[in-house]
Amino acid sequence: MPYRPRLSNAQCAPTFTVEARDEHGVAVPTSIATERPLTIYVDKREIVTLMTLGAAPEALAIGYLRNQRLVDNIEEIVAVQVDWEVGAVAVTTRNGLADLDGRMQKRTVTTGCGQGTVFGALMDDIENIHLRDDVRLSEATYYQLIDNVRRYDTIYKAAGAVHGCALAHGSEILMFVEDVGRHNAVDAIAGRMWLDAIDGSDKVFYTTGRLTSEMVIKCAQMQIPILVSRSGLTQMGYDIATKTGITMIGRATGKHYLLFTGAHRFVK
Amino acid sequence: MPYRPRLSNAQCAPTFTVEARDEHGVAVPTSIATERPLTIYVDKREIVTLMTLGAAPEALAIGYLRNQRLVDNIEEIVAVQVDWEVGAVAVTTRNGLADLDGRMQKRTVTTGCGQGTVFGALMDDIENIHLRDDVRLSEATYYQLIDNVRRYDTIYKAAGAVHGCALAHGSEILMFVEDVGRHNAVDAIAGRMWLDAIDGSDKVFYTTGRLTSEMVIKCAQMQIPILVSRSGLTQMGYDIATKTGITMIGRATGKHYLLFTGAHRFVK
Structure with a gap:
């Protein structure tokens, strides 16, 4: 079994029904996608608020920290607990995040609007990426x-x-x-x-x-x-x-x- | 004439042609949309990097500052100068931005991933918005x-x-x-x-x-x-x-x- 942090299981209903009127004036019950704020806290420090459907909030929080390279390894994460009552996910790490202030500072100035969040360093490392060439x-x-x-x-x-x-x-x-x-x-x-x-x-x-x-x-x-x-x-x-x-x-x-x-x- | 800051006129070509191969193996010249980083500086302070097509960079910078409520009035802005060589737009204000540190701090923690950037205060003021009811x-x-x-x-x-x-x-x-x-x-x-x-x-x-x-x-x-x-x-x-x-x-x-x-x- 791979290592797993302690996880909540807080996925929520992805759609919600409202009534709309169509071009014939007919009332049409219409499914719309859920959108909820989810604020990620790492060791009680607020990192970011994501607007999410909420279908996979624990994986989202972990993957956000992975893709922003705030966490290097799943084993650094001890627990991921989502609480929709307060729209928050508490991530607990084993040893804290190294140089979080420095990394957060970088984020502040390079957030890509409408493109999600990019850390400046992310682009710098493209040269070092080598993908497998034998896959077909x-x-x-x-x-x-x-x-x-x-x-x-x-x-x-x-x-x-x-x-x-x-x-x-x-x-x-x-x-x-x-x-x-x-x-x-x-x-x-x-x-x-x-x-x-x-x-x-x-x-x-x-x-x-x-x-x-x-x-x-x-x-x-x-x-x-x-x-x-x-x-x-x-x-x-x-x-x-x-x-x-x-x-x-x-x-x-x-x-x-x-x-x-x-x-x-x-x-x- | 309404008041206008000094503006560059740096809109750039919105598309770029590359060659792709379609399902028939035929080479197809394909237009793709431009995407460039544009870092907004206000009075030499770095605010954010937007990924943009570049069709209206001056209006984008002004509108970003407006919609994030960092600037309350167009007359506060003296000049907006885009320089694509360095991917930057320099916004010069008349009197500086009040409480920029406080507002930037707020932004750091409430950036909506994939939803653009939201300032926390933005949601708080919904109650105070009154739209005209006589428009049809x-x-x-x-x-x-x-x-x-x-x-x-x-x-x-x-x-x-x-x-x-x-x-x-x-x-x-x-x-x-x-x-x-x-x-x-x-x-x-x-x-x-x-x-x-x-x-x-x-x-x-x-x-x-x-x-x-x-x-x-x-x-x-x-x-x-x-x-x-x-x-x-x-x-x-x-x-x-x-x-x-x-x-x-x-x-x-x-x-x-x-x-x-x-x-x-x-x-x-």
Whole structure:
């Protein structure tokens, strides 16, 4: 069994029904996605407030700390306790976080609006990332994965307004998380990968969201060599994919896709 | 003429072409949206780094400071100078910003990941927002607006991966901004409204993005009573719309829409 911190199990109902009126004047009960503030405290120190669907709050908190590189190893975390009454998650570490003031200072000045939160140091380390080059994804497996993903997308189908992320091994979906923020979904995947001791180096990451700089960086940091998105990409996402050599497929809908970078891992 | 700070005019090319391979193995030149870091300095103090398309950087910087309530009035701003060589915008104020340390401290702990940046105080003031109740939008005007918006959406059509926002008077679009972050687009609209001395109290705000808490708060803060989105909404977006009495229309596509709140301003 991999090491696990003590965890609460505080996932909450992802949708909520309100009444709307449509263009015919008819009252339509409409599912909308939950959105709750969740403030992360590490050893009683307030770190950040995330707006989340609340489907995987413990994994989200762990993955946030992982992806922001505030915690280097799951074993540093002793407990993760979510309390929705106060909208807080208390993370207890074994030995405290080293140089938290310095890292928080860095964050203050480099927060990316609408792009989630980026620490300045995150970009500096792209040069040091080396992804596995012997991993392959065949087109047939890719199409099977897209078909498998389509069936998982349940909150989106019911309520819209969420993004989904999946971690897959070939076409097999190992985990699937949806959230109101696309960065929360990728962070929750990162958290679950640590909790389940899953190595990213031979996996495929799928997201419904756009491939912006931070999304590509986070996948590369998790050592995942293949990244697939239903949406488009930005120039910085493309530049970082080129630098890291990640295999990036965009506009993945039905039978269509565009292969942008890292073509050596994709087998037609 | 309304007061204007000294402004650079540093908008940059919004798209960039790369070559991708499609499912037929054919090389497809593909437009992708630009994404650049832009660090805002106020009186030489670093405030935040935004990842932006760069279509309206001066308005974005001003609108960011407005929507985060770091600046109360356009006349406090003397100059806004963008320099893409260093990815920075220098904002010079007349008298400095009052209590910047206190406000920055607040921001550090309440940054909403994937939701842009929220200051803690922003939510506290919802109770004090009163939107005009005598503004009306007829269904015919609404449909005309949707048709007008459709024709503006050019970067999205070319490259995807961007969100668009429009400020309209009835069906007439007064301004339209696209950006890689939906919060950047709304902030740039806020900046242009200040620059052009446009009052929001009888206007309609349109966004392609989802109606999350922060999006609704920003519109309400700008005194805009009617909010229309192509996308869905979240529970907190709905709750804030209910509290402020804003007229909120979601899933606005073609002939379909859902009217969620503030029905008194919408005339069928």
